[in-house]
Amino acid sequence: MCRNGEGFVKMENVKVPDTSSIKLENNLSLEACEEECLKNCSCLAYASANVRNGGTGCMTWYRDLVDTKQFTEGRQDLYIRVDAVVLAQYKNKSGGGYFSGRRRLAIILVVSISVPSLLILAVLCWFGKRSRKGRGGEPRFLNDPAASGVRSYEDLPIKNEVDEHRGDTDLPFFDLTTVVAATENFSSANKLGHGGFGTVYKGCLADGQDIAVKRLSRNSGQGVDEFKNEVMLIAKLQHRNLVRLLGWCIHKEERMLIYEYMPNRSLDLCIFDKNRKSLLDWRKRFQIIIGIARGVLYLHQDSRLKIIHRDLKASNVLLDGSMNPKISDFGMARMFGDDQIEANTNRIVGTYGYMSSEYAMDGLYSTKSDVFSFGVLALEIISGRKNSFQFENTSLNLVGLIWDLWTEGKVLDIVGSSLNQSYSTHEVMRCIQIGLLCVQENATDRPTMLDVVFMLGNKTNLPHPKKAAFSFKTSGLDSSTSRGASSVNDITVTVIEAH
Incomplete structure (x- = not known):
């Protein structure tokens, strides 16, 4: 008393x-x-x-x-x-x-x-x-007076700042001991992959739920901003083609994001790995393209917030147990106002090969930047080849190669051998044409994602694509010039390790 x-x-x-x-x-x-x-x-x-x-x-x-x-x-x-x-x-x-x-x-x-x-x-x-000493208990939440996972006052400023922007979102705060137990102390056997901002581990909670833990690198100067950005944005987004953020954890220098676990890992592991690409027939690839398009459309138009992802690529698309695609990694995403068309940045971030020309060269980004990235991704899914700079005596990259084949009437030559002719020629041609429309050099020529979803789902006449961005020949360029053209500051590279 x-x-x-x-x-x-x-x-x-x-x-x-x-x-x-x-x-x-x-x-x-x-x-x-x-x-x-x-x-x-x-x-x-x-x-x-x-x-x-x-x-x-x-x-x-x-x-x-x-x-x-x-x-x-x-x-x-x-x-x-x-x-x-x-x-x-x-x-x-x-x-x-x-x-x-x-x-x-x-x-x-x-x-x-x-x-x-x-x-x-x-x-x-x-x-x-x-x-x-055991596997740990249930997740411990911030509003539980028994625990919060924060061990010193120095942990609180970033947590308070994230809380201030979360509004009324009820996003769980995981205790560090829970995460450590779930991942078996971040065992290398549970490592799923690593990228520019940290390492991803598989984990299992005490109730049997599988999770994926993104542990941000302590040495990444960009990690704090991307962490706050992801918690503030993705917590407010709900769509079947977006990965679900289950919670987050802060402990001293440790900052972690806890996602739903995707058993089939990332899309790039399936379409670029010679041993796994045969797992995806044309019907499944087509459904993945549609699913990604719907996810991006939600970000641009149908969510409460208008979001530009800015790093849409194969390694940031995860596949669930039924091979349904889910867009992930919103660390570099930006929120737009309803009437905002484009924005400018002095810090170019993202992955070269998926960047639109106006963003890579001038720092201008908009919804059309994501449309360009989607187009590259669609062409990669169809061809099973990465948009890299390794094609000799032909166009500089995959987009340029496909553009040349399109103008020559030989575009089906690019279709991945893993499909083994088990595809609809008309459907594949249509998807390639939509992909080329998305990667046109001029941003105003590119369709919106609403247009893309409509074109994918309806057999309507499609406009003829104009010249694709970055589609110039390597002839006249020496190797040093080619390497210089592909250099961009602050690019991110994700490496997926098979286990």
């Missing part, structure tokens, strides 16, 4: 206690935070969750206040619950003497923690050590 006369003592320039058992309310003011803590007799202390702009949000503690330090300057205020006697002594002697500085903090903390609570803490620690 609460005791009469209880109140709070303000400690200045404090590193707040261990935050693994806090309750976090982003919408409460500091005054409301005090009222909430005072009403709950188990609440031992409170503080602002975000010290910027005068302090916002509310953190409250319900367990022992451990790992607390007082500094000369540069930290924040912590309000600690004390009984009437200590509160009166504090008010009488707050200017100095016995209750000043570090000694005052120590006295208050000792008074606020009883012997029974220390005994309970010891028991909980013993059980905690035993539980870590």
